[in-house]
Structures are given as C-alpha cells and as structure tokens.
Amino acid sequence: MSLITASNMSLSHGGKIVLSDVDLTIERGEIVTIVGPNGSGKSTLLRGLIGALRPSTGLVTRKKDLKIGYVPQKLEINAALPLTVRRFLDLPNRVTQADAIAALQTAGVADHADAQMANLSGGQFQRVLLARALLIKPDVLILDEATQGLDQPGSAAFYRQIEAVRQDLNCAVIMVSHDLHVVMAASDRVLCLNGHICCQGSPDIVASAPEYRALFGSGTQGALALYRHEHTHDHHDHSH
C-alpha cells in the first residue's frame, strides 16, 4: 500500500488557506521533489504530510507505524537548552552508541559528538539533522530545503547520500528544493506547487508543462528564474 495518501487536502495557516485540493500518494522507493515560488505552500505541504498540521478539509492517511525521518528547514535551538550532538541523536528514541558513532561518521562529524548543537556550523548542523533522521531507518525521508547552508560540493555530496540511502533502505524521499537542475536530475517525480498542485509528473514532463513554464520561465536551466516569478498565470486563491 502507499506510505502516505492525501486526498482533497486543504491546509490553512492563521485562518488563511495556503494550499488547497491536494491529491497525492507517496510510494516506497520514489524520490519526489516539490518546487514552487516562495509562499507557494511547500513547507506547509510537508507539515501536512507529517501530521504537524491538520488538514482543514480532506484527509491524510499514513501507513500504520510509518517511520518518518524529518529534516526541517531550520531548527533554532534555544540558547538556554544545553544539547550535545550525541544527546540530540537520542531524541526521541535512544540509539546504541555504535549506531550513533556510525551515523556521525557518515555525516562527517564523528569528532563533534560532544559538541553543543548550537556551536556547529550550518553545514555540520544540517548533516547532523540528516544523521538523526536516518538513524530510525525511515520509511519516508522528508527534507525541507536540506541543502541550505551547504556549498556546491557539499550539496552534491548530500544528494549522492540521499540516493544511496534510497537504495539502502528502499525508503521514499520527499524533498523541497530550490536547486532546479538538481531536481531535474535526481527526482522520479516533480510536484510543482503554487497554492495548489499546478502540475506533477516525471521531471521532463513537468519541465515542458505550461504551468511550470509560467512559474519558472521558459528557460528552466537557471535557478534564478525561480525568483523572477512573474504573475503571468491566473490562479484565484493565493497571494504573495
């Protein structure tokens, strides 16, 4: 059966509908990437899928005992909360020392086990978040702009690791990304959002869809197109 199914799901934030009429199924082993301009509801969709946001209409069903590895866009740790990297890996379920060390080695932060989370660099922090998400051997790995703070080689290595993880665990991967060229190369399915699902399908189908071109410009090579998003199409229920 599908890991996560959303049918006719609408999500609102502060009384305003951010995302409407989402029909989506996530299957084991596929990499699904979500693209869309700022404010198009990408993070909101992820929050709806993990159950952090209850749909205002429609339904989300998750497979029973679904293990979700979630890497949030950012995690601000209150300065008053002392937390070592090793302790962080134990949340919410304790892991064995051997597993923890192996995970930190994979993440390239093996010698930072006793460091405070707040003292990590952006890239290290992001890799620790991923290491923690992978420790539970997730059925679904959910990444919200996980390459933020990583440089080019860093994010390339990050995506290679995701691909390896998918092979290893046969888990589904759902990610929000701004790196359009990476998206097109690494995904099985692309979901183009703008207050609703504009279009979805394999990368080449989406790339040639008029809705996608309206959002990202006709030359889909440059990620800059994303920020030059002009209002050339007429959707009714979203605002920027």
Add this chain to the structure above:
Amino acid sequence: MLDDFLVRAALAGLGVALATAPLGCFVVWRRMAYFGDATAHAALLGVALALALDGPVIVGVLAVALLIALAVSTFSGRGLAEDTLLGVLAHSMLAIGLLSVSLLSGVRVDLMAYLVGDILAVSKQDLALIWGGGFAVVALITWRWQALLTSTLSPDLAQASGINARREQLILTVALAIVVAVAIKVVGALLISALLIIPAAAARPLAKTPEAMAVIAALIGSVAAFGGLGVSFELDTQTGPTIITIAAAAFFATNVILRMFVRKT
C-alpha cells in the same frame, strides 16, 4: 522529628525545590516565564474562592491555577501577541486576586503569607501535600521526558516521530498547576515563578545536557531552600524572599562571575 517546625520547613523547602527544578528547566527552554507568572498569580484568586466557600485552600488554588493554565495553553499560538497577552493576564490575575481577597470582609486573611509564603507555618498535612504533589510532578515529567524534550526542540520534529506536541504541552500545563498549588505555602504566589526560573537559569552554564541541567537546578534549588531557611532564621527575615535571593546569588555566580573567570583562563 516532624514535630519540629524547622524540620518541617526544611523538608517543605526541599520538596518544592526538587519538584520545581525539572519543570523550571522546561519553563526556561520553552520561554514560558510569563505563563508561569499568570498561573501562579491566579492562585491568589483560588485562595479567595476557597476562603469564600469555606473549602480547603489547596483545592481552590489547584482548580483556578489549572483553569488559567489550560486557558492560556489553549489560546497561545493563535496569532495574538503572546508576550503582551500573557503579560496582561499575569498582572490582571494578581490584581483580581488581591481585590477578591480584600473583598472577603469578615475573614481575617494573612495576605502576606499567600504572597511571599510562610514556610515556618507548614503543617504535617501541608508537608504530605507538598511531597505528594511534588512526586506526581517529577514522575509525570520523567515519564514524558524524551517526548517533552523533542517537542520543546521543535513541535514539527516531534510530530514527525508520532509525538503529539499539543498533548505534551498539556502535560506541562498540568504539572505547572500542581507545582503552583504545592509551592504557594513555601514561597507564595509572587515568587513561585522565580523558584521555577532562577535555579534552572543558574544551572545552565554548568550543564552540557538537558538532564544535567535539571539535576544541577535541583541541587541549586535545595541549597537555596536550606540556605534561605537558615539565613532567615538568623536575620529574622521572611523566608520566601530569602530563598529566592540566595538562588539569585547562585545565578549571578554561575552566569556572571564564573563566565568572567572562564574567559580569562
């Protein structure tokens, strides 16, 4: 042994210090200081109600504290300016509590005892309530520790792991109401949130993990309780404020003096 009022006072102080330490850490980590204030100040209204209805004070305090804490917890995070809202609530609860106590004509109330506590007047029955309530709070927080910590870090992260972040917040809310009810006799409505926040904040520079911070906060709270009792006996000062003053001195020592020392070496 319990017939000696000083022994009872010492045990009461110790019980409250142990119960407030782990909860106080969460109050600090989750920035709930005003929330604690509002709940503690509401206790005064509970005192007035209990006296008016001729019921046990602790029941009145527990009921009103629980009610206010639940109301705040429900309305928080709904887009209102939370800081302002809680500030308004905390101070109005104090004013309304004072007003309602003074409206109780015919009942002679030692208002000061409820405002800053009267640890020397703790009875055996009070002691049983303090340790019973304190034990319940520590047991509750220990049981939910991992889930509470995860949802404190990020509600979304918790939710992805199947933890209901709202429910964890509810657990803290209930724990807060119980702590207010058992601590009012010892430090009074005005200083309960001080006893929650100050030992935890004093423990912060000494701790590398959340657990260490809770344990050190409990130690600092206990030292402050015993020290406060001793000093107030010696100088004939009010015990509640003396306890808090010693805790504040510990905060100053770890956050200012210790840091200066560490930076130099």
